[in-house]
Amino acid sequence: xxxxxxxxxxxxxxxxxxxxxxxxxxxxxxxxxxxxxxxxxxxxxxxxxxxxxxxxxxxxxxxxxxxxxxxxxxxxxxxxxxxxxxxxxxxxxxxxxxxxxxxxxxxxxxxxxxxxxxxxxxxxxxxxxxxxxxxxxxxxxxxxxxxxxxxxxxxxxxxxxxxxxxxxxxxxxxxxxxxxxxxxxxxxxxxxxxxxxxxxxxxxxxxxxxxxxxxxxxxxxxxxxxxxxxxxxxxxxxxxxxxxxxxxxxxxxxxxxxxxxxxxxxxxxxxxxxxxxxxxxxxxxxxxxxxxxxxxxxxxxxxxxxxxxxxxxxxxxxxxxxxxxxxxxxxxxxxxxxxxxxxxxxxxxxxxxx
Amino acid sequence: xxxxxxxxxxxxxxxxxxxxxxxxxxxxxxxxxxxxxxxxxxxxxxxxxxxxxxxxxxxxxxxxxxxxxxxxxxxxxxxxxxxxxxxxxxxxxxxxxxxxxxxxxxxxxxxxxxxxxxxxxxxxxxxxxxxxxxxxxxxxxxxxxxxxxxxxxxxxxxxxxxxxxxxxxxxxxxxxxxxxxxxxxxxxxxxxxxxxxxxxxxxxxxxxxxxxxxxxxxxxxxxxxxxxxxxxxxxxxxxxxxxxxxxxxxxxxxxxxxxxxxxxxxxxxxxxxxxxxxxxxxxxxxxxxxxxxxxxxxxxxxxxxxxxxxxxxxxxxxxxxxxxxxxxxxxxxxxxxxxxxxxxxxxxxxxxxx
Numbered sequence: 180x181x182x183x184x185x186x187x188x189x190x191x192x193x194x195x196x197x198x199x200x201x202x203x204x205x206x207x208x209x210x211x212x213x214x215x216x217x218x219x220x221x222x223x224x225x226x227x228x229x230x231x232x233x234x235x236x237x238x239x240x241x242x243x244x245x246x247x248x249x250x251x252x253x254x255x256x257x258x259x260x261x262x263x264x265x266x267x268x269x270x271x272x273x274x275x276x277x278x279x280x281x282x283x284x285x286x287x288x289x290x291x292x293x294x295x296x297x298x299x300x301x302x303x304x305x306x307x308x309x310x311x312x313x314x315x316x317x318x319x320x321x322x323x324x325x326x327x328x329x330x331x332x333x334x335x336x337x338x339x340x341x342x343x344x345x346x347x348x349x350x351x352x353x354x355x356x357x358x359x360x361x362x363x364x365x366x367x368x369x370x371x372x373x374x375x376x377x378x379x380x381x382x383x384x385x386x387x388x389x390x391x392x393x394x395x396x397x398x399x400x401x402x403x404x405x406x407x408x409x410x411x412x413x414x415x416x417x418x419x420x421x422x423x424x425x426x427x428x429x430x431x432x433x434x435x436x437x438x439x440x441x442x443x444x445x446x447x448x449x450x451x452x453x454x455x456x457x458x459x460x461x462x463x464x465x466x467x468x469x470x471x472x473x474x475x476x477x478x479x480x481x482x483x484x485x486x487x488x489x490x491x492x493x494x495x496x497x498x499x500x501x502x503x504x505x506x507x508x509x510x511x512x513x514x515x516x517x518x519x520x521x522x523x524x525x526x527x528x529x530x531x532x533x
Numbered sequence: 534x535x536x537x538x539x540x541x542x543x544x545x546x547x548x549x550x551x552x553x554x555x556x557x558x559x560x561x562x563x564x565x566x567x568x569x570x571x572x573x574x575x576x577x578x579x580x581x582x583x584x585x586x587x588x589x590x591x592x593x594x595x596x597x598x599x600x601x602x603x604x605x606x607x608x609x610x611x612x613x614x615x616x617x618x619x620x621x622x623x624x625x626x627x628x629x630x631x632x633x634x635x636x637x638x639x640x641x642x643x644x645x646x647x648x649x650x651x652x653x654x655x656x657x658x659x660x661x662x663x664x665x666x667x668x669x670x671x672x673x674x675x676x677x678x679x680x681x682x683x684x685x686x687x688x689x690x691x692x693x694x695x696x697x698x699x700x701x702x703x704x705x706x707x708x709x710x711x712x713x714x715x716x717x718x719x720x721x722x723x724x725x726x727x728x729x730x731x732x733x734x735x736x737x738x739x740x741x742x743x744x745x746x747x748x749x750x751x752x753x754x755x756x757x758x759x760x761x762x763x764x765x766x767x768x769x770x771x772x773x774x775x776x777x778x779x780x781x782x783x784x785x786x787x788x789x790x791x792x793x794x795x796x797x798x799x800x801x802x803x804x805x806x807x808x809x810x811x812x813x814x815x816x817x818x819x820x821x822x823x824x825x826x827x828x829x830x831x832x833x834x835x836x837x838x839x840x841x842x843x844x845x846x847x848x849x850x851x852x853x854x855x856x857x858x859x860x861x862x863x864x865x866x867x868x869x870x871x872x873x874x875x876x877x878x879x880x881x882x883x884x885x886x887x
Contacts, residue, residue, distance in 0.1 A: 342828070344831070344863055344865070347826070347828035347829075348831040348832075350828075351828065351829055351831055352832050352836070391784075391805065392805075394807075394826055395807050396807075398805075430784060432786075432787045433786045433805065433806060433810075451745065451747070451748065451749065451784070452749065453749050456787075472701070472747075472748055474698055474704075475705055477698070477702040477705055478702075478705035482705055482706070489750075509696060509698055
């Protein structure tokens with residue numbers, strides 16, 4: 180077992196005692212940091228940055244140099260898997276990712292293969308290996324993937340969407356086509372995350388950004404059941420240590436029990452649920468990750484500390500809480516406010532731990 | 534009391550027995566209808582259509598000629614109130630509403646006055662009066678307004694938004710400025726809806742499209758408390774009949790109890806909650822409106838009927854259910870599918886009544 184200097188993040192997910200509540204931030208490596216913007220300007224487009232292991236490592240490390248974070252997260256794109264599938268992924272300034280050949284039929288789905296994580300996705304594994312070396316055991320490294328449903332939304336809609344009409348049209352008119360796509364994506368994610376674990380990711384997270392746009396019935400059939408397949412297929416022990424998996428569906432506050440029942444270790448929470456309610460509902464089963472509104476980082480240091488205190492108080496005493504934002508950090512927050520947030524979690528959480 | 538030929542919609546909101554479940558569709562007068570698109574092309578821009586009482590009446594009546602709907606809803610824009618406030622509302626094709634002078638400071642808020650509903654908003658009241666005459670007591674007329682929070686998001690963001698960073702910045706950094714704005718908007722909405730009631734609206738609805746982007750604490754302080762002020766300020770009896778008020782916050786499935794506790798008559802539900810769960814939680818207090826995913830109207834008639842059946846079964850026996858979509862109808866659904874939906878509600882709901 181590789182030694183870790185700071186294992187608070189893993190211990191909280193294992194529900195083992197910690198000295199204070201661990202904290203990291205979704206999208207902690209990114210555009211709100213001037214040093215990121217500088218590197219990004221040199222690298223060219225976003226995918227080029229992801230595909231260069233040295234640069235991806237550098238970007239991953241940047242927030243750790245500024246802040247007292249308890250985990251690093253692989254810098255990569257959510258669409259690395261679809262990018263291998265011949266749909267013509269490209270990025271348009273200000274409009275996010277687009278596919279020039281979106282999935283429209285069963286024939287399109289049949290053409291798709293499961294990507295080889297040490298083949299066309301080897302650049303991701305190289306980034307994981309490089310980051311692990313560079314981290315020198317300071318904090319654990321989190322690997323990640325988009326959920327099958329969330330990846331499918333981009334692949335069918337051809338980009339980001341508001342109403343998800345194309346994929347819902349497919350879901351209601353041709354459910355078997357969508358199931359075939361989701362099944363291939365679930366197999367791809369299992370193989371992708373297991374390769375990340377073998378390459379050195381000490382924990383993995385599945386981001387289901389768009390599962391919350393579904394009915395409770397459809398959420399089960401088209402999102403959760405494929406995340407269940409992922410949880411069931413993941414390597415759960417590696418290098419002598421349990422590899423915790425965290426599932427995060429945005430806008431899924433009503434469905435926490437069902438997410439916790441998958442056998443995942445952690446459940447990510449957005450800010451629309453009170454931490455105390457979430458703990459009462461699923462805190463006996465899983466660890467909780469979250470859940471400050473990322474917009475709070477626009478506020479004054481006093482207001483940020485007050486919000487951290489409210490959320491810590493909601494969780495109450497004991498371990499099982501990984502503090503985070505309820506979604507990715509906004510690109511225009513002052514970096515110093517992120518520092519205030521992180522320090523506040525460490526300082527204000529001490530009284531809640533033995 | 535003016536006689537109504539079909540009062541199922543009102544009876545369901547009063548929780549009085551009905552012969553079958555009433556149904557209408559949010560945005561039932563709109564772009565999915567070819568006759569609407571034709572009229573719109575003649576009228577010019579969207580606001581011109583709203584500001585002409587004869588045209589607004591014609592558009593309101595169009596879906597009633599095609600479908601067996603149990604209510605009409607005033608055709609108007611959600612931003613009529615902000616439009617009077619000197620912020621320079623305009624519509625950009627494909628981008629929705631924009632304000633050239635968004636609210637940025639307390640000084641901007643201080644400049645705003647409460648609009649006179651029989652002054653600068655008289656065109657809305659004229660539309661209500663015209664529609665009531667034209668309806669000839671066939672079905673009741675629903676009046677509506679955006680909620681203070683939802684109106685404020687457009688006024689502060691300067692248009693539609695994804696992350697609501699400007700208004701949240703104001704909420705966290707300068708809460709008193711936002712409260713001052715919301716308070717003026719609540720007063721404006723009370724006066725606006727009461728004037729609609731006096732002009733002939735037999736029921737009113739408050740659309741809080743964006744309340745679901747808030748934390749539970751902020752939802753209370755910045756959205757619900759101002760809807761409470763509206764409920765408290767509304768005329769609840771007019772023309773010898775109770776005027777029911779329905780509150781609808783999208784993505785508020787976790788907060789239904791708090792919405793029901795305002796004293797409203799109906800609570801609107803989006804599709805992310807099971808009807809049976811909603812009924813168990815608040816069905817003893819209020820009527821429920823909803824909640825089929827609007828995207829279901831892309832599916833086959835069989836699939837639509839199956840979904841209607843599932844939702845009816847979720848509500849179970851008895852009155853207190855106004856069937857609807859969980860949000861506005863999409864602009865590209867086949868109108869015939871809306872007809873299938875409406876007929877299915879009437880036909881399949883009969884066994885649940887008397």
